Amino acid sequence: MHPHDAQVSVVVIGYDDAPHVTHAVRSALAQGGVVREVIAVDDCSTDGSPELLDALAAEDPRVRVVRRTDNSGGCGTPRNDGIDAATAPYLMFLDSDDVLPPGAVDALLMAAVAHGTPLAAGLCVRRELPSGREVPWQPELYERSAVVSHPSRRPRLAYDTLCVNKLYRTDFLREHGIRFPEGRFRYEDFVFSARVLAAGPSIALVPDTVYVWHVRRAAERLSISLDRAGIDNWKARMEATRQAYEILLGAGEKRLARAARTTFLDRGLRMYARELPLRDAGYRTEWWKLTRAYLSDFDAADFAQASVPGRLIAQVLLASEQPRDLHRLKELAARPARLTPPYASTADGTPVWSQDLPQVQLEHLLHRPMQHLPVAVDAELRPRARATRLRLRLHELYGRVENARPAGVDIEFVLREDSTRVGLARTAALEPDADAGGWTAELPVDLAALGSGTWDLRLTLRFDDGTSRDTTPHAVTGPGLLGRHVVPSVRHGVLLVQPYATHSGALALRVAPGPRGVTSVMGRRFRRLIHWK
Structure with a gap:
């Protein structure tokens, strides 16, 4: 038997999440013998989740189901129930719509035991679904293994407000009375994490990915972090930060x-x-x-x-x-x-x-150094049958841009779902343009080379003084600039192209090649129109 076997309780909380809770629990069980128990706290679900959890418990005796008789309205109370029920020396938290990647618990437990710390933390990645695109959460904290003797020695620890990418010594939480806010309290992990740091633990940091946070923007019921349309969400965030x-x-x-x-x-x-x-x-x-x-x-x-x-x-x-x-x-x-x-x-x-x-x-x-200046570049993309043109305009910024002497711009179209995939890369000179009031560059774009998907436009501005600035361009609005265009293509027959502005105002591009791609996109649009009618 491994000396670290049966050392960890994994607390899985869920409410009406039958499509995902089984996957979450299985990801915890798959961590191996290091997991003594998976405490599945069901917050009075009505969608069949309790029956799924009972079936899992029948399969594996490590699964313990805790059924709440009333819905708490939040995530804090069921997590507190898990803390109370835990019997292992260490515990972790897992939400029913997320997963633990292989080896996550081992990585955290080995670090905590090796360094004698009551807390170990690792990297969480936000995985956008269904695309699968992953974005690391606070990666600067987890670039390398480290032991922090006291949280005040690394204040940036307060930036990581998540409770789920961490392993806690159970008696540490109990001795310090560290619990989550009860009931309908949003952003409860802000308060819990502050209580943990306030207790002054030593912390072992590991560079391993220990938690996968699933982001489902199209879900029927959005998570708290995504459901920001109402003012109550903002009030809750401010209150949690205040506490x-x-x-x-x-x-x-x-x-x-x-x-x-x-x-x-x-x-x-x-x-x-x-x-x-x-x-x-x-x-x-x-x-x-x-x-x-x-x-x-x-x-x-x-x-x-x-x-x-x-x-x-x-x-x-x-x-x-x-x-x-x-x-x-x-x-x-x-x-x-x-x-x-x-x-x-x-x-x-x-x-x-x-x-x-x-x-x-x-x-x-x-x-401020040029590489940190909030320079602004306007972008216009004009899809055309013969040649699609991208026009960029770099603005002056209180003399700083002129002093650096703009030379050129490196342009990359990067696939949204996989930021390592560059579909098209070009370089163009930046020329002074008195009429535009800045510097401009214009170049052709081979849309057929991009292929299907959503493409973000990234720029690197280069200056004669040896400096550079990475940025994204502001999408210019105007007649014929943003919206769907059907463009003939030698390679695909036809392309459906849609330049658009992201929520932050940057220019991005959707491409659907071939008649089938065009038909699919137009069909989805038609169904949305019927739905809204």
Whole structure:
């Protein structure tokens, strides 16, 4: 028997998730003998999930089913039930619609035991379904194995608010009374994670992928992290962040508390600002008012630790009582950030957000390295039968672009589902264009070379001073620029091409080659129209 066998309880929580819960539990059982038990807490499901769990328990005695008699309305209470039921020295959490990759529990347990830490953490990846595209979560924390003697030595730990990519010593949680908020409390992991860090554990970090977070944007019932259309979601996020901050501050962990606010500015604020143009006027007004009130408690040091985009968005909010410049804020909130015109300045030449908001100063733009500047590039893609043309326009930014002397731009169309696959790569010179008020490049695009899929456009701007800047281009709107085009193709007969603007305003492209691809896309569009009617 392996010395680490039967050392871990895996707590799986679920509610009305019959299509996925079996897969989740099996992924925990597949970790091998290291798992003593899989505690499946069913939050009073009515879709047949309890029967599926009973069947799994009949197959494998390691499965223990805990049935709640009333629905808690959140994720915290069933996880607390799992903590109470756990009998193993260590425990992990798993949501019913996610999975543990092979070897995840072993990797975490070996690190915790080897270093004697009550907590071990590893990399989580967000897997977009059905595409399968994976995006690592907070990868900077998990680049290499490390042991952190106290969380305050690495404040960035507060950025990782997830509870599921970690292994906890069970008696550590119980001795410190660390639990989740009960009931209908959204973003409960923000508060739980703050309570863990406030207890001051040593932490073993591993570079292994230990959790796969499934992102199902087309699901009938969206997860809390995706269901952001209502203002209550934003209220819950602010409340969870507020509690996390107060927990850490109350424990004397000022650097960690500040990091919690930095995370709010860098992640939450930017995410929701990108989506503001999608919301109605009532939502925007209330969101703006609530956010201004919340940010009014932040001090200068809180803002100083945040990224430039997060800090600027907060400053514009605090400077204006009413929603404004929503599309410009959306561009600034993009990753990478884009600061679009106008580029206003005061009489003494100090860059400012706008002439009527001179208190929001952008003087830092005069000193930041070029590779970090939020330069803006406009992009127009015009699908044509003979030759599709891509036109780019690089804007000046308070003299910084001209001083660096634009030379050229490297262009890549990258498959959305697999960011390692480049469908088309080109290089073009950037030429001064007095009429356009900046620098332009124009080049042909062979759409047939891309193939079927959704393609993101990535740019690397190169300058004669030896610097460069990676960015994405802003999608220019106008007649004939965005929307579906049917283009003849020698290779495929016909292409259905759709340039469009992403939620962050960047130009992207959908391509469906061949008559079958065109028919499939048009059929889906027709069915959507019938559905909405």
